[in-house]
Amino acid sequence: MAKIVVVGSFNMDLTSYMERMPRPGETVHGSRFVTGPGGKGSNQAVAAARLGAQVTFVGRVGQDTFGDMALAQWQREGINTRCVVRDPDRATGVAPIFVEESTAENAIVVVLGANNALSPDDVDAAQAEIASADVLLAQLEVPVATVHHALELAKRHGVLTILNPAPATSLSESLLRLVDYLTPNETELDLLVGDSDTAAADQSIEFKGRRLLAFDGQTLVVTLGAQGAQRVTRNDSTLIPRFDVEAVDTTGAGDAFNAGLAVGLAEGKPWDQAVRLAHATGALSVTKPGTAASMPTRAEVEAFLRSATRQG
Ligand code: RIB
Numbered sequence: 001m002a003k004i005v006v007v008g009s010f011n012m013d014l015t016s017y018m019e020r021m022p023r024p025g026e027t028v029h030g031s032r033f034v035t036g037p038g039g040k041g042s043n044q045a046v047a048a049a050r051l052g053a054q055v056t057f058v059g060r061v062g063q064d065t066f067g068d069m070a071l072a073q074w075q076r077e078g079i080n081t082r083c084v085v086r087d088p089d090r091a092t093g094v095a096p097i098f099v100e101e102s103t104a105e106n107a108i109v110v111v112l113g114a115n116n117a118l119s120p121d122d123v124d125a126a127q128a129e130i131a132s133a134d135v136l137l138a139q140l141e142v143p144v145a146t147v148h149h150a151l152e153l154a155k156r157h158g159v160l161t162i163l164n165p166a167p168a169t170s171l172s173e174s175l176l177r178l179v180d181y182l183t184p185n186e187t188e189l190d191l192l193v194g195d196s197d198t199a200a201a202d203q204s205i206e207f208k209g210r211r212l213l214a215f216d217g218q219t220l221v222v223t224l225g226a227q228g229a230q231r232v233t234r235n236d237s238t239l240i241p242r243f244d245v246e247a248v249d250t251t252g253a254g255d256a257f258n259a260g261l262a263v264g265l266a267e268g269k270p271w272d273q274a275v276r277l278a279h280a281t282g283a284l285s286v287t288k289p290g291t292a293a294s295m296p297t298r299a300e301v302e303a304f305l306r307s308a309t310r311q312g
């Protein structure tokens with residue numbers, strides 16, 4: 001069984017659905033409000049577990065009701081919670097989310113709370129799990145110094161690393177050198193390439209991606225929304241189209257994609273098969289509302305892939 005350690009965030013998602021987003025200063029009517037488990041790290045952990053991986057989550061939640069709900073969710077999903085810390089001083093992270101029903105697009109505010117206190121020591125406590133993992137998967141809703149430490153530890157043990165650089169922030173060359181697979185979206189790619197480069201916005205994904213690559217064996221998988229995803233290495237650049245589905249809520253689609261990629265690579269699949277698994281997981285996740293709640297099972301993903309293959 002593929003073993004994945006996710007170092008990342010948990011937020012309680014407070015999601016309002018509306019016909020269209022309010023503009024600054026405007027009040028609009030919502031049609032529905034849902035509270036559910038989210039956070040990029042936890043969403044990726046839940047999706048990877050539903051795809052059949054053995055998952056350990058390294059994160060922090062508060063000693064509050066939302067923290068209890070996080071642990072209950074992970075336990076239901078069969079995720080190892082030995083390395084989850086209950087922070088005595090900070091509240092569990094929350095994320096008010098607006099979803100526009102006419103487009104299925106979203107806007108999110110994250111109030112990270114306990115996630116902000118995840119420390120290198122917390123990561124060290126997961127050393128045994130990291131050392132025996134196939135893949136370490138991280139995002140940027142916990143301190144960058146902690147992510148850096150986790151990547152270092154993983155590389156010291158020869159573990160494949162995936163960094164989903166979301167939400168985007170600039171990253172040091174020394175951190176980027178520890179990442180085997182970097183998975184930005186287009187906006188994140190622009191930010192990582194550098195704000196000072198005013199021409200960056202007009203350049204191709206391949207060109208920008210190559211500028212970011214920190215070493216020969218590194219791979220960038222840039223998610224491009226409707227166009228799919230582009231894999232960029234020093235020697236190759238390939239666009240892998242996504243599957244077309246009827247989207248109801250795109251929140252968490254990137255998390256589903258990253259989990260699919262991590263599971264595919266952890267299972268030893270070639271990169272194109274891993275990206276196909278990632279695309280299928282992402283596609284199915286947008287057909288249901290919510291974030292963690294919308295993550296598909298492996299059986300659902302396999303059935304979807306079989307029917308996509310039949311349709312050519
Ligand atoms: O990627 C979606 C996630 O981003 C949401 O679950 C929200 O908590 C924010 O972290």
